[in-house]
Amino acid sequence: MLQFIMQDVLGTPAILVGLFSLLGLLLQKKSSSDCISGTLKTIMGFVILTAGANIIAATLTVFSQLFEYAFHIQGVVPNTDAMAALAQKDFGSETAMIMVFGMVVNIVLARITPLKFIFLTGHHTLYMAAMLAVILATGGMAGVPLVATGALILGSMMVISPAILQPFTRKITHSDDLALGHFGSSGYLLAAWVGKAVGKNSPSIEELNVPKTLNFLRDSSVAISLTMMILLVILVLIVGKPFTETLSSGQHYLVFAVIQSITFAAGVYIILAGVRMVIAEIVPAFKGIADKVVPNAKPALDCPTVFPFAPNAVMIGFLCSFLAGLMSMFLCPLFGLSVIVPGLVPHFFCGATAGVYGNITGGRRGAMVGAFVQGLLISFLPAMLLPVLGDLGLASTTFGDADFGIVGILLGKAMSLFH
Numbered sequence: 001m002l003q004f005i006m007q008d009v010l011g012t013p014a015i016l017v018g019l020f021s022l023l024g025l026l027l028q029k030k031s032s033s034d035c036i037s038g039t040l041k042t043i044m045g046f047v048i049l050t051a052g053a054n055i056i057a058a059t060l061t062v063f064s065q066l067f068e069y070a071f072h073i074q075g076v077v078p079n080t081d082a083m084a085a086l087a088q089k090d091f092g093s094e095t096a097m098i099m100v101f102g103m104v105v106n107i108v109l110a111r112i113t114p115l116k117f118i119f120l121t122g123h124h125t126l127y128m129a130a131m132l133a134v135i136l137a138t139g140g141m142a143g144v145p146l147v148a149t150g151a152l153i154l155g156s157m158m159v160i161s162p163a164i165l166q167p168f169t170r171k172i173t174h175s176d177d178l179a180l181g182h183f184g185s186s187g188y189l190l191a192a193w194v195g196k197a198v199g200k201n202s203p204s205i206e207e208l209n210v211p212k213t214l215n216f217l218r219d220s221s222v223a224i225s226l227t228m229m230i231l232l233v234i235l236v237l238i239v240g241k242p243f244t245e246t247l248s249s250g251q252h253y254l255v256f257a258v259i260q261s262i263t264f265a266a267g268v269y270i271i272l273a274g275v276r277m278v279i280a281e282i283v284p285a286f287k288g289i290a291d292k293v294v295p296n297a298k299p300a301l302d303c304p305t306v307f308p309f310a311p312n313a314v315m316i317g318f319l320c321s322f323l324a325g326l327m328s329m330f331l332c333p334l335f336g337l338s339v340i341v342p343g344l345v346p347h348f349f350c351g352a353t354a355g356v357y358g359n360i361t362g363g364r365r366g367a368m369v370g371a372f373v374q375g376l377l378i379s380f381l382p383a384m385l386l387p388v389l390g391d392l393g394l395a396s397t398t399f400g401d402a403d404f405g406i407v408g409i410l411l412g413k414a415m416s417l418f419h
Contacts, residue, residue, distance in 0.1 A: 014046035016122035020289065020299070021281060027288030042281040049274030049304060053349075055267030059260050060344035062247055063232065068341065070238045073329065078343045078382045078400030080127050086397075087130035094133040098150035099126055105155020110294045117166075118294065119158035120282075121181040121302045124401075128154055128183055131399055131408055135388055139415025153407065161185040161403060162300035168192045171360050172309050177283050181300025184350045187377050187402035188303075191317075191354035191370030192361045198369045199362015205312045206359070221265050224315050228261035272308045279305070303353040310356045316364075317355015317371035322347040324375025337383035342375075346400035350378055374402070381405025388412025 021042040025035045067073070088095050102125065110116050119125060132150040141149065162169075162179035165188055169180050180188070236244045236257045248256035282299055290297040307314050325342025332340055351371050358370020382398040385408045389398070399408060 012122060014043045014050065017046055017120050017278065017282060017299075017301075018043035020118065020120060021285040023293075024285035024288035024290075027292040028285075038281050038285050042278060042285065045274050045277030045279075045281060047274070048277060049271055049302070052267045052270030052272075052274055053304070055270065056264060056348060057345050059228075059264040059267065060348060062260055063235070064344050065247060066232075066235045066239050066244065069243055070235060073339075073341055076338050076382065076386065077341045077397050078346055078378070079397045080346070080400045080404065081123075082397045083399050084127040084130040087134045091130065091133040091137060094137065094146060094150070095126070095130045097147040098132055098154055099129040101147060101151035102129060102154030102158065105151050106158040107294065109155055109159045110297055113159065115159035115163045116290075116294060116296045116298055117159050117162040117179050117181070117300045118286075118289065118297050119162065119181040119300045121183075121300070124181070124183045124302075125154070125158065127399070128157060128404065128407070131389075131404055132411070135408055135411050135415065138389065139412070139418075141415075153411070157183065157403065157407065158300075162298070164189050165192075165357070166298075168357050168360055169306070172306050172356060177286075177298065178279065178305060179298045179300040180303060180305060180353075182303040182353070182401070183403035184303065184346075184353065184378070184401035185403055186406055187350055187374040188354050188357045190377060190402075191358040191366075191374045193370075194373045195358035195360070195362025195366025195370040197362070199358070199364070199366030202363030202365040204310075204359055205316055205355075205364045205367045206310055208312065221269050223312070224268055225262050225265040227315055227319070228264045229258055232257040232261050268307070268311075268314070271304045272311070275304050275308055303349055306353060306356045310359050310367075313355040313359040313367045314352040315355075316367050317353065317358070318348045318351040320368045320371040321351025321354060321375030321378070324372045325379050328376060328379030332380065332383050335380075337380070338386055340379050340383050340398075342379065343400055346378055347375060350401055351375055377402050378405070381409070384409055385412075388415075 018039050022035060022039040025038050106119055110118055129150065132153055133146070136146045136150055161183060162181050165180050165185050169178065170176050233254065236253045241253045244253035244256060245251065278301065286297070286299045322342055322344070325347050329339055329341065332338065351374065354371040354374035355367040359367035362370065378400060381402060382400055382405055385405050386398055388408060399405065
């Protein structure tokens with residue numbers, strides 16, 4: 001029963017955010033009609049967002065397969081979803097307990113400290129709980145000490161992660177009603193700092209001076225389609241027709257490349273629509289929680305929350321982060337680290353978000369350089385994390401986003417000192 005509640009209910013982002021929305025509406029004593037409508041629209045917004053993310057992930061999987069075949073690359077591919085699933089096979093109950101008590105710690109800390117953030121990205125909460133369970137168990141902990149230590153670390157991260165970004169999130173959203181709840185925050189913070197350092201007098205990437213003949217590029221969906229189309233067409237030409245058509249189920253390889261690129265842009269468009277719907281519902285509903293349970297609390301939402309505010313930075317951030325990942329494949333072995341093959345999913349979501357944060361502090365240069373540096377970070381950290389993951393470190397994948405790497409490496413080193 002506990003595993004059902006933790007993994008299937010609270011581990012589903014749409015349901016978790018919907019429940020918080022319902023709680024907020026109930027605390028405001030809204031009518032049953034408003035409660036049902038607000039809750040369902042919040043869940044629907046997250047389902048739309050997730051559908052867009054799944055479309056993007058499917059397209060990027062095809063891109064990865066073509067890329068690996070074209071350049072004969074093998075190595076460790078960071079995939080936080082896959083790692084969390086592997087971890088739960090052996091540490092399912094520990095993961096569930098850390099998650100539930102971590103959420104309690106989050107609410108307590110938001111109540112008694114100045115860090116008034118409620119972390120609502122349920123799948124990232126689950127993933128961090130899984131990683132903590134693995135590292136603590138590998139280090140020799142078990143039972144109550146393992147759960148208590150994991151919950152304290154998780155709950156602390158759930159308020160610290162949004163807090164360190166809030167000064168920049170406020171500038172991006174032009175509001176203090178929302179926060180970013182995603183365990184890639186250290187990478188985004190680094191991108192913002194780098195943007196500030198390199199981007200003096202650089203205009204925002206959203207203010208591109210496009211000639212009238214290229215006005216269609218002002219539409220971010222068109223620009224994303226064309227960018228991905230160029231990349232995919234070049235890739236399928238390198239790979240060749242036979243292999244590509246094994247992925248396309250017989251569809252002509254050039255047509256397949258064009259459709260995949262437009263599908264990718266459609267996924268981004270769907271994400272943006274879902275984010276707008278969630279924000280429209282969750283902010284008013286969250287007022288009830290802020291007033292009654294945690295005064296002045298802010299909902300911390302998943303990273304696509306900031307995408308609508310800088311769509312050009314989203315695409316530039318992804319490309320620059322991926323470029324850094326490509327370079328890192330050759331740099332990591334020079335430092336005695338495993339080869340980390342750039343995972344398209346982390347480089348898209350984390351790179352895009354880093355681009356938005358780099359842009360807000362350093363304009364075009366900030367978006368490009370900030371996302372690039374963040375891309376290096378999420379390439380080197382997964383390689384450094386592998387040794388502290390015990391048997392899971394032998395898998396062909398690892399946790400990808402920046403906070404997982406930093407927390408995991410520090411905790412692993414601490415456990416080795418005390419073990």
